[in-house]
Amino acid sequence: MAAMAKISEEQVLAERFRRGENSAFDRIVERYAADVAALANRLLGWPQDVDDVVQDVFVAAFRGLRDFRGDCRLRTWLFTITVNCCRHYRRRYLRHARWIRRNENAPSLCLSEDAQIVAIDAERFSRVRQAVRALPTKYREVVVLRYLQGLETAEICRLLTITANALNVRLNRARERLKGDLNELLKEES
Amino acid sequence: MTEERIRELLRDADRAAGPPSFGRVTADGIQRRIRRRRLVWIAAPVAAAAMVLLAFRLWGIDARNTPPAPEQRQQIASLEEQVERLQAQTDATLRLVQGVLAEQRQQQRLAALEAELASIPDPLAELEKQTDKTAFVLVYQADRLYRELNQTDSAVEAYEQVIRLFPQNQWAEVARKRLAEIKKQKIEESKTEGDSKCGLQNA
Numbered sequence: 001m002a003a004m005a006k007i008s009e010e011q012v013l014a015e016r017f018r019r020g021e022n023s024a025f026d027r028i029v030e031r032y033a034a035d036v037a038a039l040a041n042r043l044l045g046w047p048q049d050v051d052d053v054v055q056d057v058f059v060a061a062f063r064g065l066r067d068f069r070g071d072c073r074l075r076t077w078l079f080t081i082t083v084n085c086c087r088h089y090r091r092r093y094l095r096h097a098r099w100i101r102r103n104e105n106a107p108s109l110c111l112s113e114d115a116q117i118v119a120i121d122a123e124r125f126s127r128v129r130q131a132v133r134a135l136p137t138k139y140r141e142v143v144v145l146r147y148l149q150g151l152e153t154a155e156i157c158r159l160l161t162i163t164a165n166a167l168n169v170r171l172n173r174a175r176e177r178l179k180g181d182l183n184e185l186l187k188e189e190s
Numbered sequence: 191m192t193e194e195r196i197r198e199l200l201r202d203a204d205r206a207a208g209p210p211s212f213g214r215v216t217a218d219g220i221q222r223r224i225r226r227r228r229l230v231w232i233a234a235p236v237a238a239a240a241m242v243l244l245a246f247r248l249w250g251i252d253a254r255n256t257p258p259a260p261e262q263r264q265q266i267a268s269l270e271e272q273v274e275r276l277q278a279q280t281d282a283t284l285r286l287v288q289g290v291l292a293e294q295r296q297q298q299r300l301a302a303l304e305a306e307l308a309s310i311p312d313p314l315a316e317l318e319k320q321t322d323k324t325a326f327v328l329v330y331q332a333d334r335l336y337r338e339l340n341q342t343d344s345a346v347e348a349y350e351q352v353i354r355l356f357p358q359n360q361w362a363e364v365a366r367k368r369l370a371e372i373k374k375q376k377i378e379e380s381k382t383e384g385d386s387k388c389g390l391q392n393a
Contacts, residue, residue, distance in 0.1 A: 022217035022218065022221075023217075025217040025220070026216055026217050029215045029216070029217075033212070033215055034209075037209075037210045037212045038209070038210060040210070041207075041209075041210035042204060046204075046207040046210075047210075048207070048208070048210055048211060049210070049211055049212075050210045050211070050212050051211070051212040051213045054212040054213075054215060055212075055213070055215060055220075055223065058215045058220055059220055059223055059224060059227075062217065062220045062221070062224070063224070122206065124203075125202060125203035125206040125207070126203075128199050128200060128202075128203035129203050129204075129207060132200065132203075143200070147196065147197045147200045147201070148200055148201065148204050175193065175196060178196055179196075182199070
């Protein structure tokens with residue numbers, strides 16, 4: 001029921017925008033900007049500053065919202081744009097991403113005991129993120145959408161325009177790769 | 191390593207990374223951004239074309255600066271001769287065309303002047319028309335004074351004015367006739383008055 005109400009509200013916002021109300025677009029941004037930024041941040045490998053991508057996503061949304069037919073949820077539609085923008089960005093800013101990776105792997109300074117625990121945790125999570133970043137785009141996308149965004153199978157399939165079978169295959173392969181990459185970490189944990 | 195464990199690890203790693211930062215997005219800001227991009231899309235190809243043109247120009251200057259071989263010199267000399275000949279032919283043709291065009295323009299100007307002249311009315315005829323009109327108006331007013339208002343003296347004055355001002359006009363002739371009529375009438379009136387006086391005296 002709540003989902004239905006949300007969909008109809010989304011349609012109302014889209015319709016208001018189509019009639020030239022910029023405030024409707026501001027409302028859409030207000031509602032979805034954080035989700036879009038979080039997804040972009042995860043898909044791009046946690047660079048933290050995702051302003052350019054978010055701006056590009058909403059530029060594309062501004063241009064395309066008049067043609068939005070309401071076949072899917074507005075959030076799904078915005079996520080599709082985000083995925084496409086991130087693919088584009090990864091191709092374009094690969095060198096920049098590498099530079100970020102190098103910086104993140106820089107050796108840490110001498111720390112106190114408490115700080116060392118924090119640093120160990122940070123190192124652990126950094127390795128997890130590194131493993132996700134190392135995945136090929138098509139595997140990274142399904143991992144982010146399923147495990148971090150928590151989207152349903154149907155929504156991911158619609159978003160990436162793939163079948164449920166293809167999604168399961170990609171998820172299995174991504175998990176296998178992650179297991180391989182994080183094996184040492186798990187052994188250390190145990 | 192279960193799916194659930196992977197999910198946990200990923201979520202913890204994501205949480206540890208912290209929330210992303212991004213600037214404020216507004217519809218107005220987006221519109222400005224779109225306009226700026228459009229400007230860049232237009233300016234970039236124009237700048238590229240200008241650069242290419244500049245490069246060609248520089249390359250041309252560079253090519254001219256390098257000394258040619260003797261065979262090439264001969265070829266260049268013959269080509270230059272051909273170019274000069276063609277240039278002379280072109281100049282002659284151009285002059286001819288310019289002459290024909292100038293003549294055409296002159297004829298057009300003459301035709302326009304003739305048409306303008308034809309449209310201007312003959313000033314003498316116009317003057318005559320105006321004179322005729324004035325004389326007619328004066329005679330008409332004099333007629334009214336004489337016939338309708340019975341002011342014979344004023345009418346006589348007006349008729350005389352017409353005869354004095356426009357002696358050759360057709361309306362001056364009319365005025366003369368009217369004056370003759372008035373004189374005749376006056377004589378008749380004085381005759382009848384004289385007869386009646388004599389009758390009274392006899393009686």
